[in-house]
Amino acid sequence: MPQIRNLNLLINPAEPRIMHVDLNSCFAMVEQQARPLLRGRPVGITNRNTEYTCVVAASYEAKRLGVKVGMNFHDARLLAPEILLVESDPPKYHHVYKILVEIMRSYSPHVTMKSIDEGIINFNGTEPVNRRPLAEIGREIKRRLHEQAGDWMTCNIGIAPNRFLAKTAAGLNKPDGLDIIDHTNLRQTLSKLGLTDLTGIAERNQARLNAVGVYTPLQFLDAPADLLKRHVFKSICGQDWYQRLRGWEVDDIEHDTKTIGRQFVMDEMRPNDETVRARLAYLCETTAVKLRYKRLAARGIFVYARYASGDYWYERHMFKSDFFTNAELLRRATLLFNRRPADGWVRELGVSCYGLSPSVQNQVSLLEEINRETWLTEAVDTVNAQFGEFTITFATSLPAKGIVKQKIPFGSTRYFELLCNQA
Amino acid sequence: MDNVTKIEKDVNIVAYYFHNRGPRLRCFPKAMEWNGKRISFTETGLVHPTKKGQRAIHVFDMTDGNADYRLEFDAQTLGWTLVSVADIGLSQNAPNKKFEFAH
Numbered sequence: 134m135p136q137i138r139n140l141n142l143l144i145n146p147a148e149p150r151i152m153h154v155d156l157n158s159c160f161a162m163v164e165q166q167a168r169p170l171l172r173g174r175p176v177g178i179t180n181r182n183t184e185y186t187c188v189v190a191a192s193y194e195a196k197r198l199g200v201k202v203g204m205n206f207h208d209a210r211l212l213a214p215e216i217l218l219v220e221s222d223p224p225k226y227h228h229v230y231k232i233l234v235e236i237m238r239s240y241s242p243h244v245t246m247k248s249i250d251e252g253i254i255n256f257n258g259t260e261p262v263n264r265r266p267l268a269e270i271g272r273e274i275k276r277r278l279h280e281q282a283g284d285w286m287t288c289n290i291g292i293a294p295n296r297f298l299a300k301t302a303a304g305l306n307k308p309d310g311l312d313i314i315d316h317t318n319l320r321q322t323l324s325k326l327g328l329t330d331l332t333g334i335a336e337r338n339q340a341r342l343n344a345v346g347v348y349t350p351l352q353f354l355d356a357p358a359d360l361l362k363r364h365v366f367k368s369i370c371g372q373d374w375y376q377r378l379r380g381w382e383v384d385d386i387e388h389d390t391k392t393i394g395r396q397f398v399m400d401e402m403r404p405n406d407e408t409v410r411a412r413l414a415y416l417c418e419t420t421a422v423k424l425r426y427k428r429l430a431a432r433g434i435f436v437y438a439r440y441a442s443g444d445y446w447y448e449r450h451m452f453k454s455d456f457f458t459n460a461e462l463l464r465r466a467t468l469l470f471n472r473r474p475a476d477g478w479v480r481e482l483g484v485s486c487y488g489l490s491p492s493v494q495n496q497v498s499l500l501e502e503i504n505r506e507t508w509l510t511e512a513v514d515t516v517n518a519q520f521g522e523f524t525i526t527f528a529t530s531l532p533a534k535g536i537v538k539q540k541i542p543f544g545s546t547r548y549f550e551l552l553c554n555q556a
Numbered sequence: 557m558d559n560v561t562k563i564e565k566d567v568n569i570v571a572y573y574f575h576n577r578g579p580r581l582r583c584f585p586k587a588m589e590w591n592g593k594r595i596s597f598t599e600t601g602l603v604h605p606t607k608k609g610q611r612a613i614h615v616f617d618m619t620d621g622n623a624d625y626r627l628e629f630d631a632q633t634l635g636w637t638l639v640s641v642a643d644i645g646l647s648q649n650a651p652n653k654k655f656e657f658a659h
Contacts, residue, residue: 228604
């Protein structure tokens with residue numbers, strides 16, 4: 134890796150060996166693949182089949198009419214009266230995800246899935262096996278996706294010397310594009326983009342760049358490292374951007390799991406205390422299941438509630454002993470939850486665990502009570518694995534069963550298998 | 557909202573077809589008998605596996621050109637279930653516009 138002292142770092146002249154594969158409007162496209170009558174029509178995917186929901190994915194037909202991800206149901210209907218809203222179905226997306234991963238892993242062992250619908254293939258070191266040009270491999274990936282997932286499925290492919298430029302290349306010609314960025318066409322490609330077209334540059338970063346006279350990606354590319362580090366980003370991020378834009382790899386890092394949690398926007402406008410506690414119990418159960426799935430134990434709990442008035446309350450506590458069972462998590466979360474101000478209707482609820490460490494579930498404790506609880510949890514997990522998730526559950530959380538549904542989060546595939554079993 | 561009607565009824569699949577999708581030859585339903593009617597599928601959307609506990613379920617999304625049908629095949633009991641029918645209102649030009657669902 135070049136040293137930052139070299140302020141005149143050149144554009145990486147290496148052959149592009151990083152491929153970014155991105156499914157086009159993934160959830161909407163999978164639904165259109167599954168249901169041929171939806172094809173060619175504006176489709177929005179929602180997480181709940183209610184009028185107070187938002188669009189979590191939109192088909193290209195809907196996007197052309199102005200529908201954006203995150204838009205609420207009523208706005209989407211105003212822009213596209215013909216839009217069909219379909220409730221998300223995680224097992225379908227999981228199936229397509231598995232096909233995509235299988236195809237990608239057949240070319241290189243260095244495959245990183247960045248989210249449910251996008252991943253990176255690092256071809257460095259696979260030259261003896263993959264002798265063909267990467268553009269040809271890219272076209273083959275598209276063909277295999279067609280064959281194995283369905284003929285409606287398309288993907289964008291970007292090829293570049295680093296992950297950032299590969300992702301940028303994948304976004305150049307949507308849908309179904311295949312583009313290459315290397316040292317020969319980097320300036321030409323950046324000259325056609327705006328600052329916010331770059332992944333990681335939104336309004337705030339744009340304002341920071343504008344403040345020092347940087348208005349285009351080309352000016353950003355030409356900006357000295359020192360300016361970016363000291364005056365724009367005021368951190369090591371400036372140095373990273375300097376290298377990233379020149380095609381040097383700075384994003385090949387894995388982050389450890391720091392927190393595990395769940396949140397839920399209440400399904401009732403005026404939930405009573407019993408209803409809120411049922412949802413809390415359910416969130417605690419699913420969080421504890423996630424903890425055990427990752428073979429972790431936690432010491433800290435963070436509980437928050439957002440009220441109809443817009444007020445936000447949270448309480449966090451780091452306990453002396455760690456925990457991973459459903460009952461213990463609920464007990465500790467309830468301790469914190471009981472301290473909340475009892476005014477107003479709860480609109481949103483969340484539980485999160487931190488202070489994570491590898492679980493000692495297999496270690497027999499000296500305390501008989503702890504052993505009993507651990508063994509009970511193991512027995513419940515075994516029954517649930519055999520007969521379906523939440524076959525045995527807290528009586529308190531029964532009213533929430535079927536209401537708090539597992540949905541696929543964006544940005545992470547860490548619990549994908551688990552989520553699909555619960556979906 | 558999408559007009560999905562839950563059915564959850566056992567049905568008979570009376571015709572199958574085979575298609576070379578991916579590396580293997582696969583089997584798909586071609587026609588089903590339900591509620592005294594024979595419905596012939598014109599296209600297969602997506603076939604994906606799911607689980608109910610440890611039971612493997614294969615979900616078939618099919619269409620007859622007027623509505624989308626979600627069928628489940630239970631690999632343990634070898635039975636077919638019609639889970640739901642989605643009518644997106646395209647059937648104005650189609651001969652059988654209205655569905656009458658038996659519950």
